[in-house]
Amino acid sequence: xxxxxxxxxxxxxxxKEDVTLDCVYETRDTTYYLFWYKQPPSGxxxxxxxxxxxxxxxxxxxxxxxxxxxxxxxxNFTITASQVVDxxxxxxxxxxxxxxxxxxxxxxxxxxxxxxxxx
Amino acid sequence: xxxxxxxxRHEVTEMxxxxxxxxxxxxxxxxLFWYRxxxxxxxxxxxYFNNNVPIDDSGMPEDRFSAxxxxxxxxxxxxQPSEPRDxxxxxxxxxxxxxGELFFGEGSRLTxx
Numbered sequence: 184x185x186x187x188x189x190x191x192x193x194x195x196x197x198x199k200e201d202v203t204l205d206c207v208y209e210t211r212d213t214t215y216y217l218f219w220y221k222q223p224p225s226g227x228x229x230x231x232x233x234x235x236x237x238x239x240x241x242x243x244x245x246x247x248x249x250x251x252x253x254x255x256x257x258x259n260f261t262i263t264a265s266q267v268v269d270x271x272x273x274x275x276x277x278x279x280x281x282x283x284x285x286x287x288x289x290x291x292x293x294x295x296x297x298x299x300x301x302x
Numbered sequence: 303x304x305x306x307x308x309x310x311r312h313e314v315t316e317m318x319x320x321x322x323x324x325x326x327x328x329x330x331x332x333x334l335f336w337y338r339x340x341x342x343x344x345x346x347x348x349x350y351f352n353n354n355v356p357i358d359d360s361g362m363p364e365d366r367f368s369a370x371x372x373x374x375x376x377x378x379x380x381x382q383p384s385e386p387r388d389x390x391x392x393x394x395x396x397x398x399x400x401x402g403e404l405f406f407g408e409g410s411r412l413t414x415x
Binding site: 218230274289290 | 335344347404408
C-alpha cells in the first residue's frame with residue numbers, strides 16, 4: 184500500500200528564516216511520482232513540483248528547493264528566506280502508474296504541514 | 303485556458319437531501335479525480351477515472367456516494383441521502399498523462415445541516 188507521512192503538523196518561523204518540511208513515503212512501485220502542493224488560506228491547491236522515481240537530482244526554484252533521497256524514502260522541501268506569503272498548508276503526495284495500461288495511478292496525499300511565517 | 307471547473311462553489315442543504323456536485327475537467331486530460339477534504343481526515347481520494355472509466359472507487363465512503371463520468375468533459379459526484387458528516391470541501395482534479403501533475407478545481411464547499 185502507498186503511504187505518505189508528514190510528521191510535522193505545524194511549523195512557525197519568523198520571516199527570513201529557512202524552513203524544511205519533511206516528507207517520507209512508502210510504496211512498492213518501482214516507478215512512481217512525488218509531488219508538493221501548496222494550499223494558501225484562500226483554499227485552492229497549487230502545484231509546486233513533480234519528481235519521478237528515476238530522477239534523484241535535487242531541484243531549486245528560486246527560494247524553493249527539494250531533496251529527493253530514495254535510500255531514505257524522503258522528499259523534503261526547503262524554503263529559504265521565508266516570507267509571510269509562504270504561510271500555507273503544504274502537502275506532499277505520491278502516485279504510481281496503473282500496471283499494464285501505464286495510465287495515471289491514484290495520487291495519495293500526506294496530512295499536510297501548516298507553515299506560519301510571522302513578520 | 304479554462305482550468306478545472308466545479309459547481310456549485312458552495313452548497314448548503316438539509317440532512318436527507320440529494321446533493322450533486324459537478325466537474326468539467328481540462329480539455330484533453332484523460333484522468334479525473336474526486337477528493338474530499340476535512341479537518342479530521344485531510345485530503346481523501348474518493349474515486350478516479352481514466353478515459354472515463356472508473357479505476358478505483360475504494361475511497362467512496364459508502365453506498366450513499368456515487369460518481370459518474372458519462373463523457374470526457376463532465377463528471378458528477380452524488381450524495382443521496384446527505385448527512386451532516388458529509389460536510390467538507392470536495393475537489394475535482396484532472397491530469398493529462400501518466401504520473402502528471404493534477405490540476406485542481408477551486409472546490410465545492412458542502413454544508414449539510
